Amino acid sequence: xxxxxxxxxxxxxxxxxxxxxxxxxxxxxxxxxxxxxxxxxxxxxxxxxxxxxxxxxxxxxxxxxxxxxxxxxxxxxxxxxxxxxxxxxxxxxxxxxxxxxxxxxxxxxxxxxxxxxxxxxxxxx
Numbered sequence: 001x002x003x004x005x006x007x008x009x010x011x012x013x014x015x016x017x018x019x020x021x022x023x024x025x026x027x028x029x030x031x032x033x034x035x036x037x038x039x040x041x042x043x044x045x046x047x048x049x050x051x052x053x054x055x056x057x058x059x060x061x062x063x064x065x066x067x068x069x070x071x072x073x074x075x076x077x078x079x080x081x082x083x084x085x086x087x088x089x090x091x092x093x094x095x096x097x098x099x100x101x102x103x104x105x106x107x108x109x110x111x112x113x114x115x116x117x118x119x120x121x122x123x124x125x
Contacts, residue, residue, distance in 0.1 A: 002024055002028050002029055002098045002100070004022050004024050004114055004115065005023045005116055006020060006021065006094065008021050008119060009120045009121045010120075010121070011122045011124065012086055012121075012122070014088055016086050017082070017084045017085075017086065018083045018086065018121060019080060019083070020036070022034070022036075022078060022080075023077065023078050024078065024096075028100050030074045030077070031100070032053055032098040032099055032101070032114075033051065033099040033105050033106070034070075034072055034079040035099065035106075035107075036049045036070060036081045036094060036096060037097060037109065038094045038095065039092055039095070040091060045095070047107035048061050048064055048068065049064065050105035051070045051071065052102070052104060053074070053102075059105045059107070064083075064090075067086075079096060087123060090121060091123050092120075093118040093119065093120050093121075094118060094119050095117075097109075097114060098112060099112045100114070
């Protein structure tokens with residue numbers, strides 16, 4: 001069992017930065033692939049970034065490549081999403097998710113068994 005709690009969202013101007021954190025509890029965190037997803041109003045939830053349990057493999061959606069960086073600290077059981085050069089189209093609720101015992105990074109929502117409650121990110125123009 002894994003419980004996830006996101007933090008770090010807020011209101012920022014275009015071009016600014018935010019760092020999201022996702023604190024996890026449970027024994028399976030250290031072996032789980034972790035992902036960040038987002039959902040804008042009226043849109044489907046979409047993959048943003050993912051990282052394997054050792055942090056060796058990281059994948060990003062094309063829309064955030066070069067601007068966002070995912071990382072994790074398995075000792076602190078926390079995964080981070082550093083978001084730079086934010087754009088108004090990045091406005092969404094951001095969710096942390098865990099894919100237990102994954103071999104790689106899936107971009108599919110159905111692959112992730114555990115989800116946080118989400119944190120709102122709003123980018124003003």
